[in-house]
Amino acid sequence: MSDALETGTPPRRRRSDARRSIDAILGAARTLLAERPDASMEQLAAAAGVTRQTVYAHFASRDALISALIEAAGAEAVAALEAANLDALPPADALCRYLDIGWELIRRYPYLLATALARTPPGNEATHTEGAALFERIVRRGRQTGDFDVALPAGWLTAAVVGLVGTAATEVAAGRLGADEAHAAFLASALRLCGVRGRTSGDGVRGRTLGDAVT
Structure with a gap:
């Protein structure tokens, strides 16, 4: 069902939604890591207002997020x-x-x-x-x-x-x-x-x- 919904979403909207998620994650990570350099992916996701799964969908690991x-x-x-x-x-x-x-x-x-x-x-x-x-x-x-x-x-x-x-x-x-x-x-x-x-x-x-x- 989720695959069908994803397939039915226009590509431009998917890209726009993904970009907003990425920007939110990076913005939250900048703020949180400045205060807590050892913050976990779960804490970073909470600060960004997204799920941990969403974070991992864009960044395969914590190192990948920090590298970005x-x-x-x-x-x-x-x-x-x-x-x-x-x-x-x-x-x-x-x-x-x-x-x-x-x-x-x-x-x-x-x-x-x-x-x-x-x-x-x-x-x-x-x-x-x-x-x-x-x-x-x-x-x-x-x-x-x-x-x-x-x-x-x-x-x-x-x-x-x-x-x-x-x-x-x-x-x-x-x-x-x-x-x-x-x-x-x-x-x-x-x-x-x-x-x-x-x-x-x-x-x-x-x-x-x-x-x-x-x-």
Whole structure:
């Protein structure tokens, strides 16, 4: 009987209903996982107002659901980076803007710290690689212009800066730093690590020196 009803439903309506269910599940998961990173599929379904069977119809496992969340967040970050037109900015400004966009992503979606920063889930490698490639391009451009130091490999700096994001978020979660303080400390530390010479110019520490940013 259910198959007959499904067959009799117009394809466009089925797609529309499925899209609404998926959006509801992803939206609820973003909110719930930010508060309870260990939330079960049953709890996620309840938060979305759908059955557990509906969740599994769209996402075969909890890992698949989290992977979809990370993919959406990554696409959002890539779109923001593309809109920022970083290649047109001076290297130090481009790096600050890149770091600001990454930090804001973590502030909106803190569950990423327990997943994307620990490992790159299957299916998310392309977004991760795209973001890393842009970071390395900024660093190499800054070295060519003499704005950045050349002491450390660009690939190593990428991994190190990702680690700094996790450290900053941990300090906020533990109550040792406020979000703005953590952002300023993260930005200043990342710029020092990359060997940026002179002032910073990101939104969090605009017009301040690297020393001012962490005092």
